[in-house]
Structure formats: C-alpha cells, structure tokens
Ligand SMILES: Nc1ncnc2c1ncn2[C@@H]1O[C@H](COP(=O)(O)OP(=O)(O)OP(=O)(O)O)[C@@H](O)[C@H]1O
C-alpha cells in the first residue's frame with residue numbers, strides 16, 4: 260500500500276517533469292548556445308530579388324515574403340515575450356548573403372531560429388521594430404535593400420553544459436580509474452589478509468562512499484581550487500579542480516565495486532593458474548583482473564551515473580556560470596548545476612530545467628540498463 | 642631413482658594434524674593411486690607434492706619431500722619452477738573464462754613463450770594428447786566455458802600437459818563426471834602414463850584397480866599400506882585395507 264503511494268508520487272513527479280520539459284527536447288537544444296547572440300546585419304543592395312515561392316510545408320500561420328524568400332512567424336520566447344521568429348530562408352534568398360555590420364567582409368546569412376528585433380530598410384529612415392510578423396513581411400515585400408537588421412538567436416542551448424559534463428567525467432575517470440583499480444587490486448590481492456591497518460583502510464573506504472557530496476565540494480574549494488590555481492592560470496573554480504573533486508568522490512565507489520568484482524572471481528581460477536607455474540603477479544593480472552573486467556565496467560558505469568547527476572560537489576569546484584565556449588581553466592556549469600543556474604536566475608526557466616532533468620534521467624536510466632546487461636553477461640561466465 | 646621420496650611427512654592445519662609421519666615414494670612413469678575414506682588426508686598429501694598447500698593459511702609441513710633427491714620444502718626452493726614440472730588437475734574442472742586456445746596456451750605464455758607458431762604447436766599437441774583435439778579443433782577461439790564437463794576436465798589436463806611436466810597430480814578428476822566421460826579420462830590416463838608420472842586421488846575402488854600400478858591406503862592421516870595395486874587388491878597385509886577395499890569398512 261505504502262509502496263503504491265510511493266510509486267504514484269514518483270510517477271506524478273516524473274510525469275510533471277516530462278510534461279514540462281519534453282517540448283524543448285530537440286537537437287538544437289543539445290548543440291545550441293545558451294547565451295543569445297545578437298546579429299547586426301546589412302545588405303544595402305542586391306540583384307536577386309523576387310520570384311520566391313512559398314514552400315508547401317511552411318506553417319499556415321507563417322507569413323512569407325515572395326520578394327526575399329523569407330518566412331516569419333509570431334512566437335513567444337521562454338519568458339513569454341512576443342517575438343517574431345525567422346522560420347524559413349530560401350536557399351537562393353539574398354538574405355543568405357547579408358554581411359556583418361561590424362565587419363563588412365564577413366558574410367553572415369540570416370538563418371531560421373533567429374528572432375527579428377529590428378529592420379531598417381535602405382530607403383526608409385525609420386526602422387521597424389517589435390511588431391508583428393505580418394507587418395515585417397509587408398515592408399519586406401515593398402523594399403529592396405536593408406541598411407540594418409537586428410536579430411537575436413534564441414539561446415537556451417545546453418551544448419556548453421554537455422561538454423562541461425563530458426570533460427569533467429572524462430578527466431575524473433582518467434584520474435580515479437587507475438588509482439581506484441590499483442588500490443582495489445592491492446587491497447584484495449596483495450595486501451596481508453589479517454592486517455589491522457588494511458582492515459581499517461577498507462572500513463574507511465566503505466564509509467567514504469556515504470559522505471554527502473557537498474563535503475567533497477567544500478574539499479574541492481579548499482584544496483583543489485588553490486592547487487589548480489597554482490599549477491595553471493586558473494583563478495577560481497575550473498574544470499580541473501572539478502574533475503579532481505569528482506575523482507575523489509567516486510574513488511570509494513570504484514574501489515569497493517572493484518573489490519566486489521575481484522571477490523566474485525572464483526578461487527579456482529587462482530589455484531589453477533598457480534598450479535600451472537604462474538606467479539602471483541601473473542595470476543592477478545592475466546586471470547583475476549581479466550575475469551573481473553565486467554565487474555570493473557559496472558564500477559565505471561556506476562560512477563559515471565553518480566557524476567552525471569552531481570551538483571553539490573561542483574558548485575564551488577567548477578562554478579555555476581553557464582558557458583557556451585568551454586575553457587578548461589575557467590568556471591562553467593555541468594548539466595546538474597545548469598538546472599540550478601537556470602532556476603536561480605531572475606526569470607526561472609522551468610521548461611529548460613525540466614528538459615535537462617529529462618536528459619539526465621535518461622542517461623542514468625541508460626547506464627542502469629547497461630549495468631544490468633554487463634552483470635547478466637558476468638553471471639553467465641563462470 | 643624415485644620421482645618423489647616422501648619422508649616422515651607431518652602436516653598440520655592450525656596445529657591439527659592431517660598427516661602423520663607419512664613416508665612413501667612415487668615411481669616414475671607409473672600411476673600411483675591414493676585411496677582412503679573421506680578426510681584421511683589424500684588431498685593434503687597431493688597438495689604437498691606441488692606445494693599448493695602454501696596457499697592455505699595455517700597449513701604447516703614438517704619432514705621432507707624429495708623431488709629427484711631435492712627437498713622441495715627447502716628454504717630457497719623455486720616453487721614456481723616446481724609447479725611447471727609437477728602439474729595438477731583439480732576435482733572441479735575450472736577452465737579460465739577465455740578461449741580454448743588461450744586456456745591451453747596460458748601456462749606456456751606465463752613462461753614467456755609468445756611466438757605464435759610455437760604456441761600453436763604446443764596447444765595442438767597438448768589437445769591431441771588430452772584426446773580433445775578432434776572435438777574442439779573447429780572452435781579453438783571460442784570460450785572454454787561452453788564445453789561439457791568431461792571436455793572441460795580434458796581441457797584441464799591439456800592445460801597441464803602443455804607445460805610438459807614430469808608429474809601430473811589428479812585429485813578425484815572424474816568425481817564430477819558421468820560414466821562415459823569418466824571412461825574417457827581413464828583411457829587417457831592409461832595413455833598418459835607412457836610419458837608422465839601420475840598420482841591420482843580416487844574414491845572409486847574399481848578405478849584405482851583399473852588404472853593404477855601402485856596404491857597407497859590412508860586412514861586418519863596415517864599411511865596404512867602402500868604396495869603394488871595388484872598386491873593391495875589381491876592380498877592386502879592389513880586388515881583395515883581389506884575392509885576398506887571390500888566395502889565392509891565403516
Ligand atoms: N584448508 C584446510 N583447512 C583446515 N583443515 C583442513 C583443510 N583442508 C583439509 N583439512 C582437514 O585435513 C584433513 C584431511 O583433509 P583432506 O582434504 O586431505 O582429506 P581427503 O582425504 O582429501 O578427503 P576427501 O576424500 O573428502 O577429499 C581433514 O580433517 C580436513 O578437515
């Protein structure tokens with residue numbers, strides 16, 4: 260009965276998050292910038308105007324300029340403000356040849372997704388801004404040159420957060436895996452069995468996996484930020500201090516999971532190997548570790564799952580500032596911290612937060628399925 | 642010269658004696674069977690011969706075991722080398738979770754043999770000698786875990802003879818197998834004794850009588866009688882031996 264209530268509450272929460280966030284889940288979300296970019300473009304004269312046909316699949320409510328090959332539509336941004344969205348630019352449209360107003364050498368074509376803010380046509384001294392798509396189109400169809408066009412990309416992409424998370428996990432594993440696996444191998448295969456010190460070590464490792472991650476975060480701030488600042492040009496939270504923090508955080512997970520994997524290797528293998536004249540080192544590296552590989556793989560997956568959803572440990576160590584272009588020695592936000600950051604702004608972006616939550620949950624789910632699969636293969640082996 | 646001379650061997654586990662003043666010898670190119678009721682110390686003795694007892698915490702050995710006249714329990718004796726010469730096949734077949742080929746090549750590889758051609762020859766010869774080659778030649782690269790129990794046990798034997806040992810120790814090698822697989826292993830042992838000295842622990846009296854040349858009967862850590870198999874089974878000198886082999890024991 261209680262468990263039913265629990266499941267229902269969980270389902271409600273999940274349903275709510277999915278309902279709110281699923282709308283934004285597009286490829287553009289994954290690869291897009293978070294921060295809007297403002298484009299200031301111009302195209303004073305052009306030869307190739309006119310004769311564009313409205314594409315069949317253009318939205319009914321969109322407005323189309325036959326002279327410019329441009330489709331516009333009224334839309335709202337995430338804050339609920341009305342914007343005019345560019346939804347179609349013909350491949351032959353002269354708008355593809357627009358130039359950057361600040362650097363006229365550079366061709367920056369207009370592209371779908373941008374929100375049109377303001378247009379000043381060549382023969383008009385007064386521009387048009389913050390109006391309806393229809394009004395824009397009427398003017399586009401009656402003018403032949405553009406002095407000034409201001410358009411803003413929508414932003415709200417999470418590419419930066421994905422890259423940050425990927426880099427953090429990659430670096431953290433590069434540090435924690437060798438250390439963790441070797442510690443586990445030492446503790447389980449080489450260390451004296453009835454040694455009080457070794458025993459205490461193991462107990463401590465088990466305890467460490469239960470330490471709240473904010474404690475690791477504090478340690479990252481206290482130890483790793485100064486450390487990385489000294490050896491690089493970082494001046495505060497950065498990806499290296501974050502990776503080190505995560506590495507320390509998952510180290511106990513990796514060690515205990517690897518020890519479990521080693522423990523699961525049948526003693527018969529060790530005996531058979533030794534009986535063939537192999538020495539202890541050969542037996543450990545050629546037989547024992549090899550047979551433990553599936554278990555070690557689940558250890559890796561387990562720690563990746565933990566790191567993906569990690570926020571508290573990273574708030575200090577890498578910071579909360581959302582970046583689009585990741586610099587290793589600077590602050591940036593990982594996926595989980597990203598959720599916190601977009602919700603902490605003046606206008607919380609609930610939809611975006613939910614989308615990222617869905618992504619994290621999907622990855623974690625995927626990892627759990629993988630762990631199950633690996634475990635199943637492992638069970639089949641001996 | 643004897644392959645092994647066991648002299649006044651006393652073996653204890655945590656101070657509790659499992660073998661008491663055992664003296665016997667193992668004769669080259671012969672099959673010696675160790676028989677006796679459960680817990681009498683057969684496996685313990687067998688494990689002494691390649692020093693697998695070293696792995697057991699609390700196991701202590703006194704007396705000496707000479708292998709070609711050299712005491713294997715001497716201080717600086719090279720155990721790893723001993724085990725390349727004295728191989729062991731366990732009761733439970735335990736192929737490594739790798740391919741059939743890699744299983745057999747494992748021992749030689751650990752000795753630093755990495756040449757592909759050499760390994761292929763060694764593996765093939767070992768599998769042929771273990772009477773397994775014809776059954777597995779098409780799937781050498783497949784996992785050894787997929788073999789049947791009897792095949793796995795012959796693979797264990799192949800793995801051992803790939804080391805070209807002098808002695809093969811077998812601890813109840815057929816007790817986990819059906820009669821047909823058991824028959825195959827027995828035939829194999831018969832062939833192997835041309836080239837190897839074999840010491841086998843068995844609970845099966847007929848098996849001991851069929852395949853062994855010498856038999857040693859143990860009781861509660863004591864060697865009661867050691868003689869040719871013919872003598873032991875036809876005219877045992879000790880009453881206890883007769884009781885045991887005729888099944889009146891207990
Ligand atoms: N690893 C060990 N630790 C402690 N005692 C042991 C160990 N192995 C064997 N013993 C004890 O030593 C004695 C002899 O055991 P051993 O295994 O040599 O007998 P066995 O003749 O091989 O018996 P079985 O026919 O059941 O295999 C037994 O009393 C057993 O309990």
Ligand SMILES: [Mg+2]
Pocket residue numbers: 683684685812842
């Ligand atoms: Mg035994």
